[in-house]
Amino acid sequence: MTFVVIGGDAAGMSAASRARRLYPDLEITVLEQGHDVSYSACSMPYNIADPDTPMDDLVVRTAREFIENHHIHLLTGHRATAIHPDKKQVTVRTLQGESTAVAYDKLLIATGAVPTLPDLPGKERLMPLKQLADGRRIKETIQKQKVRNAVILGMGYIALEMCEALTELGIQVTMVKPGPRLLPWLPEKMAQVVQEELIRHNITLHAGTGIQRIEPKDTGSRIICDGRTLDADLAIGATGVAPCSELAKDAGLTLGVSDAIRVDPYLRTSNPDIFAAGDCGDAIHVVTGQPVWIPLALRANRAGWAVADNLSGNRNALQGVAGTAVFKVFDLAVARSGLTLSEAKKAGFDPVENQITSLSRARWQPGAAKIHVSMVGDRQTGRLLGAQITGTDGVAHRINAAAVALHARMSVADFIQTDLAYAPPFSPTWDPMLTAAIQLEKKL
Amino acid sequence: MTFVVIGGDAAGMSAASRARRLYPDLEITVLEQGHDVSYSACSMPYNIADPDTPMDDLVVRTAREFIENHHIHLLTGHRATAIHPDKKQVTVRTLQGESTAVAYDKLLIATGAVPTLPDLPGKERLMPLKQLADGRRIKETIQKQKVRNAVILGMGYIALEMCEALTELGIQVTMVKPGPRLLPWLPEKMAQVVQEELIRHNITLHAGTGIQRIEPKDTGSRIICDGRTLDADLAIGATGVAPCSELAKDAGLTLGVSDAIRVDPYLRTSNPDIFAAGDCGDAIHVVTGQPVWIPLALRANRAGWAVADNLSGNRNALQGVAGTAVFKVFDLAVARSGLTLSEAKKAGFDPVENQITSLSRARWQPGAAKIHVSMVGDRQTGRLLGAQITGTDGVAHRINAAAVALHARMSVADFIQTDLAYAPPFSPTWDPMLTAAIQLEKKL
Numbered sequence: 001m002t003f004v005v006i007g008g009d010a011a012g013m014s015a016a017s018r019a020r021r022l023y024p025d026l027e028i029t030v031l032e033q034g035h036d037v038s039y040s041a042c043s044m045p046y047n048i049a050d051p052d053t054p055m056d057d058l059v060v061r062t063a064r065e066f067i068e069n070h071h072i073h074l075l076t077g078h079r080a081t082a083i084h085p086d087k088k089q090v091t092v093r094t095l096q097g098e099s100t101a102v103a104y105d106k107l108l109i110a111t112g113a114v115p116t117l118p119d120l121p122g123k124e125r126l127m128p129l130k131q132l133a134d135g136r137r138i139k140e141t142i143q144k145q146k147v148r149n150a151v152i153l154g155m156g157y158i159a160l161e162m163c164e165a166l167t168e169l170g171i172q173v174t175m176v177k178p179g180p181r182l183l184p185w186l187p188e189k190m191a192q193v194v195q196e197e198l199i200r201h202n203i204t205l206h207a208g209t210g211i212q213r214i215e216p217k218d219t220g221s222r223i224i225c226d227g228r229t230l231d232a233d234l235a236i237g238a239t240g241v242a243p244c245s246e247l248a249k250d251a252g253l254t255l256g257v258s259d260a261i262r263v264d265p266y267l268r269t270s271n272p273d274i275f276a277a278g279d280c281g282d283a284i285h286v287v288t289g290q291p292v293w294i295p296l297a298l299r300a301n302r303a304g305w306a307v308a309d310n311l312s313g314n315r316n317a318l319q320g321v322a323g324t325a326v327f328k329v330f331d332l333a334v335a336r337s338g339l340t341l342s343e344a345k346k347a348g349f350d351p352v353e354n355q356i357t358s359l360s361r362a363r364w365q366p367g368a369a370k371i372h373v374s375m376v377g378d379r380q381t382g383r384l385l386g387a388q389i390t391g392t393d394g395v396a397h398r399i400n401a402a403a404v405a406l407h408a409r410m411s412v413a414d415f416i417q418t419d420l421a422y423a424p425p426f427s428p429t430w431d432p433m434l435t436a437a438i439q440l441e442k443k444l
Numbered sequence: 445m446t447f448v449v450i451g452g453d454a455a456g457m458s459a460a461s462r463a464r465r466l467y468p469d470l471e472i473t474v475l476e477q478g479h480d481v482s483y484s485a486c487s488m489p490y491n492i493a494d495p496d497t498p499m500d501d502l503v504v505r506t507a508r509e510f511i512e513n514h515h516i517h518l519l520t521g522h523r524a525t526a527i528h529p530d531k532k533q534v535t536v537r538t539l540q541g542e543s544t545a546v547a548y549d550k551l552l553i554a555t556g557a558v559p560t561l562p563d564l565p566g567k568e569r570l571m572p573l574k575q576l577a578d579g580r581r582i583k584e585t586i587q588k589q590k591v592r593n594a595v596i597l598g599m600g601y602i603a604l605e606m607c608e609a610l611t612e613l614g615i616q617v618t619m620v621k622p623g624p625r626l627l628p629w630l631p632e633k634m635a636q637v638v639q640e641e642l643i644r645h646n647i648t649l650h651a652g653t654g655i656q657r658i659e660p661k662d663t664g665s666r667i668i669c670d671g672r673t674l675d676a677d678l679a680i681g682a683t684g685v686a687p688c689s690e691l692a693k694d695a696g697l698t699l700g701v702s703d704a705i706r707v708d709p710y711l712r713t714s715n716p717d718i719f720a721a722g723d724c725g726d727a728i729h730v731v732t733g734q735p736v737w738i739p740l741a742l743r744a745n746r747a748g749w750a751v752a753d754n755l756s757g758n759r760n761a762l763q764g765v766a767g768t769a770v771f772k773v774f775d776l777a778v779a780r781s782g783l784t785l786s787e788a789k790k791a792g793f794d795p796v797e798n799q800i801t802s803l804s805r806a807r808w809q810p811g812a813a814k815i816h817v818s819m820v821g822d823r824q825t826g827r828l829l830g831a832q833i834t835g836t837d838g839v840a841h842r843i844n845a846a847a848v849a850l851h852a853r854m855s856v857a858d859f860i861q862t863d864l865a866y867a868p869p870f871s872p873t874w875d876p877m878l879t880a881a882i883q884l885e886k887k888l
Contacts, residue, residue, distance in 0.1 A: 010873075040806060040808070040868065040873075042806070042866070042867065042868050042873075043806055043808050043809075043868045046808060046809065046868055046869070047808065053808070057808065058808065286863070296863075296866070297866055297873050298863065298864065298866045298873055298874065299863070301873055301874065302861075318861065319858070319861040320861075320863075321863045322862075322863040323863070324863045324864060324865045325865060325866075325867075326865040326866070326867045326870055327867050328867060328869045328870070333869075333870070335865055337863070337865070362484060362486070362487055364484070364487050364490060364491065364497070364501065364502065365487075365490065394840070394841055396838070396841075396865055396867065396869075396870035396871065397838055397840075397841035397842050397844070397845070397865070397870070397871075398841050398844070399865050400841070400842070400844065400845040400862075400864045400865055400875070400877070401841070401844040401845055401847070401848050403845070403862055403863055403864055403865065404845050404848040404849050404852070404854070404859070404862050404864075405848050405852070407854075407858070407861065407862045407863070408848070408849070408852030408854060410848070410851075410852060414763070414851070415848070417746075417762065417763040417851065418766075418844075418847055418848050418851045419730070419740075419742065419743070419764075419765045419766040419767070419768045419781070419847055419851070420742070420768060420844045420847055420848075421768045421769060421770040421779055421781070421840055421841070421843050421844055421847065422486070422740070422741055422742045422769075422770070423486065423769075423770045423771050423772060423840065424484065424486050424487045424490055425490070425772045425777075425840075426770055426772070426777070426840035426841070427840065427841075429454075429484075429486075429741050429742055429745055430742065430745065431844070433844070
């Protein structure tokens with residue numbers, strides 16, 4: 001049997017590696033249009049902040065390792081240009097422009113997502129950060145061109161992580177976006193905490209600022225916005241990503257929410273011999289039970305593994321995602337799991353939200369700091385729907401208690417009863433997650 | 445109606461305060477044999493380590509505040525000596541030796557736990573650490589008597605927290621206990637990690653060492669052990685606690701496991717007008733469904749609140765405890781929730797245990813450190829039964845993901861599917877809790 005994988009990133013290589021372990025006789029071919037496979041994309045901002053560590057350190061396994069040690073036909077520089085489900089073939093084009101056909105018994109589409117840069121004159125001057133090659137390009141630019149100031153278009157996870165990385169390098173950062181406020185999915189008071197952290201680090205923020213075009217300026221760029229002009233030695237585009245689903249669409253596969261490839265719990269697309277996994281595919285949200293597109297690394301890895309399991313029958317059904325995420329910006333961490341108030345409304349719940357501010361540790365403890373927790377519950381069923389946390393201490397892992405509760409479809413009342421850990425160096429007697437749930441329950 | 449509370453610590457004062465908020469007309473009397481009420485007992489080791497902060501800073505609310513602001517008849521220096529359920533009276537003795545009777549409609553026994561010092565000649569020389577008065581005494585001794593070395597009998601939570609506190613003050617600490625090894629409930633390899641941390645901080649450990657007697661030596665003590673003699677300016681007794689249930693027993697109330705007062709989910713004892721809460725009472729373990737005695741601060745507070753709720757009918761049923769706990773010893777945190785392998789065997793499960801060692805963060809991140817996770821699952825049902833964690837980074841809140849899963853009676857396979865937060869500064873892509881579950885599932 002031949003297993004062909006399109007895309008050599010997290011989902012694709014997880015699937016290929018696990019398939020090799022599970023089925024020693026399987027023929028495995030991976031088609032990767034770039035040159036890098038199996039690297040930690042999420043670590044790129046931290047690597048950029050560290051001039052002494054080469055970007056290539058983020059490579060977990062090289063193409064050579066996969067080929068020589070794992071006997072995977074890993075073809076870098078090979079771009080899949082079409083899938084022919086009727087012939088069970090993929091058309092592939094090499095860098096040299098040669099076209100060839102690769103036959104499969106089972107196919108995995110793991111094409112990931114691409115940055116969605118705004119359609120502006122001069123947008124090609126914006127540097128995205130998605131592939132390892134993007135990271136190398138940004139890092140080289142910083143090292144070669146004496147970058148003193150940067151403009152980042154966008155204010156999401158990647159934008160904020162890049163903002164911190166560039167600031168650590170002594171680069172003055174300005175962030176700009178057309179949307180009216182920072183992190184619109186966060187309750188306003190909590191977004192304000194993030195904004196204060198950015199301002200404290202001398203970041204200039206222009207939310208609610210339309211962008212008209214980007215022009216060259218010396219070795220850098222000039223960003224012409226509504227009402228202002230921003231000059232930058234480096235212009236980063238971090239305005240979001242979209243699933244790479246065109247190949248799938250052209251092959252007649254069903255797309256769903258956000259044009260992501262629709263998959264079932266076994267990661268099968270609408271064609272029984274074609275799987276999709278990673279940022280190009282959708283998932284069931286454990287709170288709504290509905291398909292959702294939330295590109296996250298853990299899901300990509302998990303889905304890749306599950307595809308390998310399911311090559312020999314429906315063995316591994318994924319239950320879905322809670323949309324759990326965390327990011328760091330300077331001293332602050334911001335985390336979320338499940339639905340926000342507005343997402344819950346859209347999903348048809350009758351949601352109630354409550355925010356609390358507590359201390360992260362017992363009040364006499366060094367390191368005790370303010371932590372803000374917002375929780376959303378359903379008035380009709382009492383069910384916990386989501387949580388968001390902001391703070392400088394003990395944020396990242398606290399969200400996981402909520403994530404597990406969401407998977408278990410726990411009510412807020414039941415979450416209140418959970419026996420969470422307490423010791424003064426780590427938490428008040430009532431962990432902020434419990435205090436948040438207790439206060440929310442009063443409103444339900 | 446008159447509500448009488450015996451014991452003015454966490455459970456008692458939580459009940460009294462909440463009862464006051466819920467029922468403005470209720471007569472509330474609290475009988476406290478000591479002079480301190482409502483203080484953070486768990487913070488005492490950290491306060492002892494800090495000579496500049498008076499022990500009284502740990503008082504959350506003073507007796508005067510309860511009396512004047514909350515209109516609670518709080519009688520300190522009043523010891524309950526007998527409960528007469530037939531007459532609905534409590535006999536009380538004052539410090540002056542006067543006896544009086546206090547009538548109740550509803551009674552709460554919140555007498556807590558007492559240190560169980562080994563029955564050795566000279567045991568009165570050992571200083572326990574349970575009440576605020578104990579903390580003051582230890583702190584005064586250290587400040588007045590130039591303590592250079594200390595011996596701690598016991599190696600449990602309190603012993604280890606005191607060991608760190610004394611070491612921070614420049615005091616040389618020796619720990620001794622008859623039992624064969626440190627933290628016997630932790631898998632041996634993980635206990636070894638704790639032992640190495642102690643040795644790294646110059647702590648001398650004598651496990652498996654019987655103790656014969658304690659004699660005076662200069663201003664301190666001489667601890668005569670099997671095969672060795674330990675001189676100490678300060679001798680701490682931290683060999684465990686037992687529930688204070690004698691009053692309840694003498695009143696004919698049912699005691700259960702470890703002689704703790706048996707309570708139902710509404711915190712009612714075997715007498716419908718008498719509640720028990722806090723370290724003197726038992727609880728249902730959420731994994732076994734059986735009564736268990738695990739004295740923990742969060743449960744005491746939660747049970748106190750529930751008693752207040754239940755004064756006017758069965759309003760608040762507690763679901764039970766998972767036995768979640770965490771403590772810090774030097775740079776290390778140790779956490780647990782649910783059952784250990786041997787507890788699971790005793791409870792009639794067919795348990796399987798697996799330990800993993802992972803990194804606490806992505807491997808390129810500063811602060812990434814080894815973290816050890818042990819998980820226990822049931823071979824027959826696949827259910828998660830417990831987890832223990834040891835490490836220097838991100839231990840305390842990670843255990844809460846397991847705690848919530850235990851409350852939800854989740855299987856290991858379902859826990860594997862949970863969408864836990866990932867960002868390189870906080871976790872590898874697969875959080876160590878997931879890696880632990882994945883490896884455990886392979887053995888189930």
